[in-house]
Amino acid sequence: MITNQELEHKGDQFPSKIVSFNQDVDSIYFNTDNNVILKITILRDSLIRFRYTTKGYFSNDFSYAIDKTQSHGYNQLEVIEESTFYLIKTSKVFCKVNKKNLKISIHDIDGFTILEDEIGFHWEESYEHGGNIVKMSKMSKDGESFYGMGDKPTHLNLKGKRVENWATDQYAFHKDQEPLYKVVPFYIGLHHNKAYGVFFDNTFRTFFDFCHERRNITSFWAEGGEMNYYFVYGPKMADVVTTYTHLTGKPELPPMWTLGYHQCKWSYYPESKVKEVTARFRELKIPCDAIYLDIDYMEGFRCFTWSKEYFPEPKRMVAELAKDGFKTVVIIDPGIKIDKDYWVYQEALAKGYFCRRADGPFMKGKVWPGECNFPDYTNPEVREWWAGLFKELISEIGVKGVWNDMNEPAVMDVPGKTFPYDVRHDYDGNPCSHRKAHNIYGTQMARATYEGVKRFAYPKRPFIITRSAYSGAQRYTSSWTGDNVASWEHLWIANIQMQRMSISGMGFTGSDIGGFAEQPSGELYARWIQLGVFHPFCRTHSSGDHGEQEPWSFGQEVIDITRKFVELRYELLPYLYTMFWQYVNEGTPMLKPLVYFDQEDFHTHYRTDEFIFGNQILVCPILEPNALGRRMYLPKGNWYNYWTNELTEGKKELWIKTDFDQIPIFIKEGAIIPKYPVQQYVGELQFDELTLDVYYKLGKEKSTVYEDAQDGYDYNKGRFSLRTFTLNGKEKELIIQQHKEGTFETGYSNFKINLKALPFKVKKVEVDNEKISLDSLKLNGENTLVLYKDFTELHIIGA
Structure with missing residues (x-):
């Protein structure tokens, strides 16, 4: 009799019994009698790689996602043969490998099962394309939750969802739409207060099913390539995210101006329009650091050219904008116009740098310039050539950042909106078809762009932004979430996407504030800016076909709200820069969903709206029209209402009343929040005081402030300032101790506390x-005092 399960997997093949095993330092190989090999590699005590082949040998081991500079090492590795299974022990987990069928189960050191195979690894031969469709199914525990997966526009908790990974240009996408622009095949599972992660490093089209098809089964599969995944053990979600982020890499610290407010539109042209927009920002005193030029700055949309009509003297214009504090960021797409008189096309053609079809000719597709060829960024020689093209833009004209768009890659007027499957790629010496290279094409373009901008911006730091990305892209580039819509649904989506991207290793991300497609109301724009200033990348962007979308397009009330919140972001720049430093150094996400902040509290497992900005600021956006308040959940701890300083105990739901010019913001009890004076752009002001907002707590709390020259690489030579404040509050006294590291001397001399x-x-x-005279401390009725920045201990005693 045939079971339902056998019917369901009729075309599938499964590993048979193990016939031999051997160990080679950190790797253990298991061989089955039907030619399957499983290679288990212990990278850390809590990080294990599982790699399967059905051919009897492994292909070349190559990944664009893995950071080769990361260090590995473990405390314990022991392999024990039992009667029915092999046991692999580290100091954090036990892994059992079933002798009969190669099924895996992973347990913590107390023997609790963290993750176990259901069918486990199985495969189906792909006669159409060659190779295998590789599959994995796992048991799901009762009450298990799932998070991560990059930019998915759906509920933060993925339980019950099926998602697809295929980088796709999805103009005006909607909630629950699959797939989108990013590919991050990494998820976090959480059950019984224990978190783990799975990273399926396979660049083919992949699918993940989180108990959607079958209630207690989680599965993932790919349309080709290897079954190659990494298991990460927590048990804290923070441990899982940090380990994954180390595995796939972290960015370098960006220049501080990139954390300011940016303004963009498709398109600002000619030069007079650009100057009009930038002048208006300064006139209205709404801080802004960057202005973006979309495709219309080019001559006929040809990359690395300037329109003689719209921008006759780009070097002069960029210099004049810089004098007023604006950095110029320009778009560069992958499509190179087929034009015998166009120098970029001539160079690539002569060197054979374009992607080819299977039978020889260069792949041709239509994008903005018309018919184009496309560089093969998976070829290191092509990346090197592409990097060199930025010399004029960066070192001669003075552009400060580059924005890569359409790099899914997007192609117009074809059914799949991208390259045909038969297009060939070098894949760094591992030749393949577009089926394998598609999902990493955008990342390799961003990488080549990064290498060029970095080379020519030196000694300053580069700034790149990309629309398409695969795991590991964060090493080279920031990103935005693509062509969203001016709708309340998309405000909700933006909030979810930013939290999800943060715990998926890609922290430097933002959405198009106000929506790219269609026209927002003034109320929607105001609510979006109130959320957007708490996202790592903060940019208004819109398509030009529906009118204006600058902050002054919606009347005086919205101008005032925009100014108020953008000013708040500029005040919080040292806090935001410190968040970024912690992300770069420790792999800590800059935005933390409530479940990340407190996984032990089951109430947080399905919360979507609230998030922790950094470590000590709780933000809850208003996501509905006509709302002057909302219900929200305060997580563990005690929290001060930012607007009223009222203290509220956490772990409960409450109603918060707000005005139109506010959203619920709370500060963690005991936090010390650093603030700069409001500037119209980063570096505008020299100031003698750093403000520290100190929130009293009965007990202890630590806060940090990281600073450096805000650009350049001297921080790598120890020229940074890292201050750690330990607050200890008692009934009638407050003690603040300061520990300082680094040799950088800040421009200010005092703290205003x-x-x-x-x-x-x-x-x-x-x-x-x-003892200090109270007069000399400028103590006033608001409990503000000024003192020299390099104190070691401040002791405040009460009456």
Whole structure:
């Protein structure tokens, strides 16, 4: 009798019994009698790689996603043969390999099952394309939740969802639409208060099913390539995310101006329009650091050219904008116009740098310039050539950043909106078809762009932004979420996408504020800017066909709200820069969903709206029209309402009343929040004080402030300033201790300390064990005092 399961997998093949095994340092090989080999590699005690082949040998081991500079090492590795299974032990987990069928189960050191195969690895031969469709199915535990997967525009918790990974130009996408622009085949599972991660490093079209088809089964599969995945053990979600981020790499610190506010539109031209927009920002005193030029700045949409009609003297214009504090960012697409008089086309043609069809000719497709050929960015020689093309833009004209678009790759007027499957790629010496290279094409373009901009911007740091990305792209580039829509649904989606991208290793991301397609109302734009200033990348962008979408397009009230929140972002730049430093150094996500912040609290597992910005600021956007308040959930701890300084105990739901010019923002009790004065652009002001907002707590809390020259690479030579503040509050006293690392001397000499919600009247102040006159501290009725920045201990004693 044939079971349903056998019918379901009729074309599938399965590993048979193990006939031999051997160990080679950190790798254990298991061979079955039907030619399957499983290679298990222990990278860390909590990071294990599983790699299967059905051919009896492994192909060349190559990945664009893995950061080759990361360090590996483990404390324990022991392999024990039992009667029915092999046991692989590290200091964090046990892995059992079933002798009969190669099925895997992974347990913590107490023997609790974290993850186990259902059918496990199986495959189906692909007669159409060659190779295998590779599949994996796992058991799902009761109450299990799933997170991650990049830019999916759906509920943060993926339980019950099926998702697809195929980088796709999805103009005006909608909620739950699959697939989108990014490919991050990494998820986090959470059950019984234990978190783990799975990264399926396969660049073919992949699918993940989180108990959608079958209630207690999680599965993932690919239309080719290897079954090659990494298992990451927590048990904290933070451990999983950090380990995955180390595995796929972290960016270098961006220049601080990139964390300011950016303005973009398709398209600002001619030069007079660009100057009109930038002048208006300065006139209205809405801070702004970057202005973007879309495809119309080029001559007939040809990359690396300038329109003589619209921008006759780009070098002069870019210099004049820079004098007023604006950095110029320009778009560069992958499509190179087929034009015998166009120098970029001539060079690539002569060197054979374009992608070819299977039977020889260069792949041809229509994009903005008309018929184009496309460079093969998977060829290192092509990347090197592409990097060199940026010399004029960056070092001669003075452009400060480059924006890569249409790099899914997107092609017009063809059914799949991309290259045909038979297009060939070099894949760094591992030749393949577009089926394998498609999902990493955009990342390799961004990589080549990054290498060029970095070379010619030196000694300053580069800035790249990409629309399409695969795991690991964060090493080279920031990103945005693509062509969204001016709708309340998309405001909700933007909030979800940013949290999801943050815990998927790609922290430097934002959405098009206000929506790219269609026209937002003033209310929607205001609510979006209130959310967008708390996203790592903060840019308004719109398509030009529906009218204006600058902050002044919606009347005075919206101008004032925009200014208020953009000014708040500029005040918080040292806090945001510190967040970024922690992301770069420790792999800590800059935005933290509530479940990441407190996985033990089951109430957080399905929360989507609230998130932690950095470590100590809780943000809850208003996502509905006509709302002057909302219900929200405060996680564990005590939180101060940013607007009222009222203290509220966490782990509960509550109604928060807000005005149109506010959203619920809370500060963690005991936090010390650094603030700069409001500037119209980064570096505009020299100032002598750094403000520290100190939120009283009965107990201890640590806060950090990282600073450096805000650009350049001296921070790699120790020229940075890292201040760690330890706050210790008692009933009638407050002690703040400061520990400083690094040799960088900040431009300011003093701290202006705002003591928030102090429960006692200040009677005496001691700095480094010396009593200080209250008059000299400029103590006022608001409990503000000014003191020299390099104190070691501040002791405030109450009456």
